[in-house]
Amino acid sequence: MRFGNGLATAGAVLCITSTSFAQGGTTVFRNASVVDPTSGLTAGRTVIVEGGTIAYLGAAERVPAGAAIIDLNGRYLVPGMIDAHVHIGDFAAARRALLSGVTTARSMGVSHFVDVGLRDLARDGAIEAPEILAAGYHVRPQPADQLFMNAPEMVDLRDNVRGEEAMRRMARLMISRGVDFIKTNATERAGLPETDPRTPYYTTEELVALVDEASKGGVPVAAHAHGDAGGRAAVVAGVRSIEHGTYLSGTTLDLMADRGTFLVPTIAVVADLTMPGGDYDNAVLNVRGRHMLPRVREMASRAHARGVKIASATDTGYGSESVLRLSHELIELVSVGLSPLEAVRSTTVVAAELLGIEDRVGRVAVGFEADLLVLERNPLDDIGAYQDVLLVMNNGTIVVDRTEF
16 A cells, blocks of 8 residues: 655645746647546647646647646546545645646645645645645643633533534634635544544534534535444534544435435545555554544545545545655555546546535636646556646646656
């Protein structure tokens, strides 16, 4: 599961071949094999990007004056990837994610609301980063100490975020800080040796209160849940997505399919538990991961068979020691039964729908944001092609180009 990805430390391979690329000017991709997750593969296309948006897609040779031209010679032009569950906490990590082909990411928990700041800086073009959707802090029985440094008025909840009113207060706090999603822990974590990931944290009534209060601010809720009892309570409460879902039963998966609840299974990070190094390096977690990995793979396969909407994600912070990339999750999803096209959709149109941005992100189509990747090989034949991204365009600006190498 340790797949190589030279873009993680990509300083040596960056090649901006034109000043107009760096400034986000007009770019013309010629001879592109376009992979759009809705319409499939079309060869011999010309794609024109103007002002950060896809302005033209067709067979005609249209070259606006002063445009930068890239001849792809049949290489594959695909939408930028959406990582639906990250923990990016600094500029360097955001850049690593971007260089690996992630052009949009949903933050699922960081300290000091730094994801809100990263989001705003990325929107302003001040940093090289994916578009970030922020969640601030986890809503859990014992929040991180840093939460109370940011919000000292909440200190009475330091060791006991319990009860419906406490959940509503937490929702109001997150909304007041400008989050796009609220993340709650419906069960204990898998990545700590002292916790049991099956153990539920909250009652259905507490989760209902959180979802209801969040909805008043127009903010959806995502629920971390490995165990079935906690996961089912979250689904009944009306969360937008279940994160992980390792031990979910068929009954809970059926309920998710009926309600349109998204599943973000993060299989590849469970594989990371089983190996030394990477995001996790602990003997207890290694043993736990060996049990969890076949279970989460089985669960994701059953979810897919039931028609549950599956979005791809890493659950990594893209730290300097991380060896986990979103391409590895796509490989896992194909291994459990998704077709390569369905895996492409999981990181584009399905993830965009989960995030509520499907009208502007996730497709190679006129009017959509110019978040684009170039791959050497056809991902519909081999999903592993995403491990080697040759070019990354983010909002019309090329941040890495290896197409001439």
